[in-house]
Amino acid sequence: MIPLSYYLLLSGILFVCGVLGFLIKRNIITIFMSIELMLNGVNLSFVAFAAHWHALSGQVFVFFVMVVAAAEAAVGLAIIIAVYRTRETLNVDQVNLLKL
Amino acid sequence: MLHFILFLFFGAICVAGAVNLLVQSHPINSALSLIAVMASLAAEYLLLGAEFVAAVQVIVYAGAIMVLFVITIMLLNAGKEERSKGSRVAILLGVPGVLIGGVLVAWTLLYRSNMQAPVPIGALKGDPADIARLLFHNFLLPFEVTSVLILIAIMGAVVLAIRPEAVARGARKDG
Numbered sequence: 001m002i003p004l005s006y007y008l009l010l011s012g013i014l015f016v017c018g019v020l021g022f023l024i025k026r027n028i029i030t031i032f033m034s035i036e037l038m039l040n041g042v043n044l045s046f047v048a049f050a051a052h053w054h055a056l057s058g059q060v061f062v063f064f065v066m067v068v069a070a071a072e073a074a075v076g077l078a079i080i081i082a083v084y085r086t087r088e089t090l091n092v093d094q095v096n097l098l099k100l
Numbered sequence: 101m102l103h104f105i106l107f108l109f110f111g112a113i114c115v116a117g118a119v120n121l122l123v124q125s126h127p128i129n130s131a132l133s134l135i136a137v138m139a140s141l142a143a144e145y146l147l148l149g150a151e152f153v154a155a156v157q158v159i160v161y162a163g164a165i166m167v168l169f170v171i172t173i174m175l176l177n178a179g180k181e182e183r184s185k186g187s188r189v190a191i192l193l194g195v196p197g198v199l200i201g202g203v204l205v206a207w208t209l210l211y212r213s214n215m216q217a218p219v220p221i222g223a224l225k226g227d228p229a230d231i232a233r234l235l236f237h238n239f240l241l242p243f244e245v246t247s248v249l250i251l252i253a254i255m256g257a258v259v260l261a262i263r264p265e266a267v268a269r270g271a272r273k274d275g
Contacts, residue, residue: 002107002147008209009206013114017122021121021122023191024194027181033127033131036161037118050150059150059226063156063235064246070165080172081175
């Protein structure tokens with residue numbers, strides 16, 4: 001019997017770690033992984049609330065979040081490959097021009 | 101009691117992995133600690149009774165998505181990240197703001213909310229049959245829309261990652 005707030009706290013910690021990684025990391029791939037970490041934190045709160053309110057639709061929404069994360073990972077990593085091919089760097093501070 | 105110990109154990113792995121993701125400077129180490137986070141999150145889902153979500157978490161997140169990440173890191177031969185001037189502003193302004201927000205949320209959850217009701221283990225069974233019934237009846241339209249979404253994402257990934265020379269060569273061969 002674990003209080004719901006503990007699960008929400010864990011999900012909040014994961015989300016905060018994701019935001020911090022998004023802010024302090026300079027490698028574009030690591031920034032992308034921080035976004036995945038934030039999505040995972042949100043998924044945990046979805047499942048915790050589903051158990052709390054006895055509503056299974058909370059778990060169904062986790063699948064939709066996963067699909068969005070998969071689509072985002074595919075497109076985002078393709079964009080990273082395209083950026084690396086034109087600029088030959090993964091540092092986001094050096095990617096500051098829209099047009100080369 | 102055992103459930104609480106398991107919750108603490110896997111929660112500690114989660115937090116340690118998330119912090120390790122921030123501390124490591126090489127992307128491959130960050131990716132491996134993210135896999136640890138996802139695997140222990142699957143254990144947390146099992147504690148909440150969401151069996152199918154836990155299985156899908158391991159297969160899709162820790163499996164498929166992280167393989168994409170690791171392959172990209174290896175393909176681009178990503179090395180250690182270098183620090184630059186732009187990141188200092190983000191650290192000075194962003195990090196305290198995020199930490200204050202996080203502490204506020206944690207304080208609200210622990211002391212100012214009625215969320216203290218314990219979640220009984222196994223009260224809500226998330227077995228595949230029930231989830232499938234919900235997914236293919238109530239959520240049929242969103243399900244179909246996401247299938248179109250992922251198809252478009254795959255095509256977009258191919259279009260973005262393909263080499264322009266390869267397209268030109270293919271056109272010459274056809275014509």
